[in-house]
Amino acid sequence: MSGKPKLxxxxxxxxxxxxxxxxxxxxxxxxxxxxxxKDDLTKxxxxxxxxxxxxxxxxxxxxKMVQTRAILSYIAAKYNLYGKDLKERALIDMYVEAVMDLNxxxxxxxxxxxxxxxxxxxxxxDKATNRYFPAYEKxxxxxxxxxxxxxxxxxxDVQLLxxxxxxxxxxPDILAKFPLLQSFKARISNIPTIxxxxxxxxxxxxxxxxxxxxxxxxxFY
Amino acid sequence: xAGKPKLYYxxxxxxxxxxxxxxxxxxxxxxxxxxxxRxxxEKxxxxxxxxxxxxxxxxxxxxKMVQTRAILSYIAAKYNLYGKDLKERALIDMYVGGTDDLxGFILMFPFLSAEDxxxxxxxxxEKATSRYFPAYEKxxxxxxxxxxxxxxxxxxDVHLLEAILMVEEKKSDVLSGFPQLQAFKARISSIPTIxxxxxxxxxxxxxxxxxxVETVRRVLCMYYDIKAN
Numbered sequence: 291m292s293g294k295p296k297l298x299x300x301x302x303x304x305x306x307x308x309x310x311x312x313x314x315x316x317x318x319x320x321x322x323x324x325x326x327x328k329d330d331l332t333k334x335x336x337x338x339x340x341x342x343x344x345x346x347x348x349x350x351x352x353x354k355m356v357q358t359r360a361i362l363s364y365i366a367a368k369y370n371l372y373g374k375d376l377k378e379r380a381l382i383d384m385y386v387e388a389v390m391d392l393n394x395x396x397x398x399x400x401x402x403x404x405x406x407x408x409x410x411x412x413x414x415x416d417k418a419t420n421r422y423f424p425a426y427e428k429x430x431x432x433x434x435x436x437x438x439x440x441x442x443x444x445x446x447d448v449q450l451l452x453x454x455x456x457x458x459x460x461x462p463d464i465l466a467k468f469p470l471l472q473s474f475k476a477r478i479s480n481i482p483t484i485x486x487x488x489x490x491x492x493x494x495x496x497x498x499x500x501x502x503x504x505x506x507x508x509x510f511y
Numbered sequence: 512x513a514g515k516p517k518l519y520y521x522x523x524x525x526x527x528x529x530x531x532x533x534x535x536x537x538x539x540x541x542x543x544x545x546x547x548x549r550x551x552x553e554k555x556x557x558x559x560x561x562x563x564x565x566x567x568x569x570x571x572x573x574x575k576m577v578q579t580r581a582i583l584s585y586i587a588a589k590y591n592l593y594g595k596d597l598k599e600r601a602l603i604d605m606y607v608g609g610t611d612d613l614x615g616f617i618l619m620f621p622f623l624s625a626e627d628x629x630x631x632x633x634x635x636x637e638k639a640t641s642r643y644f645p646a647y648e649k650x651x652x653x654x655x656x657x658x659x660x661x662x663x664x665x666x667x668d669v670h671l672l673e674a675i676l677m678v679e680e681k682k683s684d685v686l687s688g689f690p691q692l693q694a695f696k697a698r699i700s701s702i703p704t705i706x707x708x709x710x711x712x713x714x715x716x717x718x719x720x721x722x723x724v725e726t727v728r729r730v731l732c733m734y735y736d737i738k739a740n
Contacts (some may be wrong), residue, residue, distance in 0.1 A: 341646050342609050355601060357608030359580065364601045376588055380574060383581030388563045425562055 295320040296349040298334060300506055303495045304397065305358045306346045308390075308449055310494065312362055314487035315448040316369035322493065325509050362386075366445040378440045385426070385438055385446040392422045393453045396460065400498050415464065418457050423468050426450060430470040436477055443481065451478045459497055516541040516571040519555065521730065523723035524716045525618070526579045527567045529611075529673060531715065533583055535708035536669040537590035543714065552730045580611075587666040599661045606647070606659055606667040610674040613643045617677050621719040622727075622737035631739045632681050639678045644689050647671055651691040657698055664702065672699045680718055 295313060299306040301324040313320050325331050325345065335343045341356045348355045351368075355361045366372040366382075373379045395414050402410045429438060438446040454475050457464050465472050478484060487494055498506065516534060520527035522545040534541050546552055546566065555561055561568055562577045569576045572589075576582045587593040587603075594600045616635045623631055650659055659667040675696050678685050686693050699705055708715050728734055 341605060342612070342642055351598075353598070353601060355605060357605045360601055360604030360608050363604050364597065367597055367600070376585065377572075377574070379588070380576060380581060380585045383584050384562060384576065384578045387578035387581050391563075421564055 294318075297322045298325065298339075298347040298349070299345050300325045300509055301495070302498050302502070302506060304346075304498075304506075307495055308358065308393070308452060309346060309348060309361055309365070311448050311452045311487065312365050312371070312445055314493065315445075315481070315483050316365065316371060317483045318365075318369065320493070328509050331509055359390075362445065362449075371443065371445040371448070373440055373444055374442070378444075381439045382444050382446045385429070386449050388422055388425065389446075389449045389453045392418060393449075393456065396453070396456050399460070400500055400503060411460070414457075415461055418464060419467065423465070423471060426474075427468045427470050430474060447474075447478050448484070451475060451484065456497070515539075516569055518543045519546065519560075519568040519570075520566050521546050521723065521726050522716070523719050523726070525567075525719070525727070528716055529614070529670060530567060530569060530579065530582055530586070532669050532673045532708065533586050533592070533666060535714065536702070536704050537586065537592060538704045539586075539590065541714070546730050547726060549730055549732065583607075583666065592664065592666045592669070594661055594665055595663070599665075602660045603665050603667045606650070607670050609643055609646060610667075610670045613639060613674050614677060617681070619737050619739070620681075621721075621724050623739055624736075627739050634739070635678060636682050636685060639685060640688065643674075644686070644692060647695075648689045648691045651695055657695075668695075668699050669705070672696060672705065 295318065297306055297309065297320055299322070301322075310320070325334075331345070334340050334345070334347065339354050340347055341354070344356060346356065346358055346361060348361050350361075350364070355364060363372070373382050395410075395417060399407070399410055399414060426438070433441075435441045437443050438450065451474075454465065454471060465475070479488060486492060516539065518527055518530065518541055520543070522543075531541070546555075552566075555566075555568070556564055560575050562575070565577060567577065567579055567582065569582050571582075571585070576585060584593070594603050613635075616631065616638055620628060620631055620635075647659070654662075656662045658664050659671065672695075675686065675692060686696065700709060707713060
């Protein structure tokens with residue numbers, strides 16, 4: 291039965307957050323079912339809802355979709371945020387995969403052991419400012435357009451904005467050397483659907499605090 | 512200028528192997544440039560060929576593509592191995608995500624200490640037999656078709672075969688509880704392009720050895736210890 295997409299995850303960012311961003315950017319309303327305890331996860335596993343026993347899982351268009359990338363690709367294609375042809379798709383995929391690599395580093399920081407945290411933080415800043423941000427800054431500089439690919443809003447813009455904001459939560463001046471990324475950030479944040487998602491009361495989730503980590507771990511381990 | 516795709520990577524499996532499999536399955540001839548020295552890598556970096564300073568990189572259709580999944584998606588779509596519509600694509604993406612996760616457990620295996628290797632071998636087998644193989648076994652059983660998606664050969668079939676063979680290298684009888692997967696393996700291995708790729712002399716790479724590990728560490732200056740995840 292067609293209805294709003296329904297997201298199954300814990301009440302936090304994790305791997306579901308990019309999906310929330312993309313649905314919101316596309317102006318698609320969605321529902322959420324939060325896992326609170328291990329039993330909640332076990333129940334989903336036992337009733338065959340999770341192809342590989344894992345979340346994220348999104349009920350959408352009669353499917354129980356799993357695998358974050360598969361879900362994001364489906365949403366992007368369905369809502370025309372995936373470029374106009376194969377070559378634009380290729381660029382979007384390249385940009386998005388790298389953003390996801392950086393996002394993975396950001397996401398895993400909270401779970402680093404205490405003696406590794408400082409080194410991990412340094413790695414994040416190094417990779418962000420020496421590998422990833424320069425690449426996107428150059429893309430924007432070279433074509434001078436408002437959006438990353440094809441002069442048109444796409445999932446690449448959404449996912450990059452998400453990661454830029456998360457990186458700033460780590461280090462507020464992390465964009466200091468990247469003027470085009472700063473203006474990109476302002477521009478994309480102003481898109482009505484995105485602007486709405488960035489306001490308090492939206493389904494955007496706050497960063498996971500270290501004190502909340504044990505509760506999340508209990509669900510999965 | 513249209514020509515054969517050209518792959519830039521080490522002379523070994525790593526993240527490039529799935530790309531070799533898919534090109535081969537699609538019957539596409541490709542060239543390879545193997546990174547042996549740090550200088551070669553730095554030359555690629557300085558030439559601006561590596562968008563995020565990393566390999567794999569594949570020159571294809573006038574693009575210098577990076578990011579393994581981006582490259583695989585492009586090849587799959589170009590050679591009609593990506594299903595006929597959005598829903599088939601969604602299934603293929605889900606299945607490929609699973610086999611990618613499974614092969615991810617094997618990816619860093621050569622870099623582990625001897626002790627960690629034994630632990631990781633057990634993890635690989637456990638994940639394969641309790642999480643991933645049962646899922647694909649059920650998919651095949653439920654629809655009774657020859658291929659994973661849409662009764663048509665796709666990227667999902669190539670990727671699953673690759674994963675099965677890799678896990679079998681860690682435990683040769685790992686498919687013993689999975690009759691559908693055994694038949695699937697035989698069937699897909701018989702497809703002419705795949706059969707050719709599985710023969711000696713093809714561009715398929717062997718199980719990574721210490722020489723491969725040494726090359727990667729040297730070229731990437733990656734001398735820190737790798738721990739299993």
